[in-house]
Amino acid sequence: GIFYPKVGNFIGFVSNVQSRALLRRVVALFRKYAQIPSEGAALPAFIPGVSWSDQWSFWRYGYPGIMVTDTAPFRYPHYHSSSDTPDKLDYDRFTLVVSGMEKVIEDLDKS
Numbered sequence: 001g002i003f004y005p006k007v008g009n010f011i012g013f014v015s016n017v018q019s020r021a022l023l024r025r026v027v028a029l030f031r032k033y034a035q036i037p038s039e040g041a042a043l044p045a046f047i048p049g050v051s052w053s054d055q056w057s058f059w060r061y062g063y064p065g066i067m068v069t070d071t072a073p074f075r076y077p078h079y080h081s082s083s084d085t086p087d088k089l090d091y092d093r094f095t096l097v098v099s100g101m102e103k104v105i106e107d108l109d110k111s
Contacts, residue, residue, distance in 0.1 A: 010037035011097055012069045015055070016045045019064035026066055029107050034100025036093060049073070068101065 013030070015023040020042035027040035045051045045059065052073070055065030070076075078084040 010039055010070075012071050013038060013040040013066050014050055014069060015040075015042045015064070015066040016050065016059050017042050019055075019059070019066060022064040023066050026104055026108070029104040030100050033103035033107075034096055036096045036100065068097075070097075 011030070011034075013023055013027050023040050023042050027038060030038050043050045045056075050067075051059070053067045053069070055067045058065035072079045076084075078088060
């Protein structure tokens with residue numbers, strides 16, 4: 001890509017504009033706790049890809065929500081195909097993301 005590499009080396013956090021406060025908080029916490037690069041964007045929901053996941057169901061009823069993504073649909077040729085097999089996953093990076101998100105969720109739960 002023009003702005004980002006073809007290999008997923010960061011985690012993306014995407015929200016609609018109404019969820020931007022939650023997005024900013026989650027991205028800040030993730031950067032505090034996780035050892036993997038991240039990007040965040042609050043975007044209008046009509047942009048393709050912004051509402052492609054479960055957060056849309058929350059937005060529909062007025063709840064804030066964010067999508068945490070490795071942007072695989074845009075950069076991973078095996079995404080949602082029969083060739084998307086466990087041997088292609090980067091378990092070390094996956095562990096970094098899960099560990100970081102665990103701490104983010106714990107922090108959110110305290111408030």
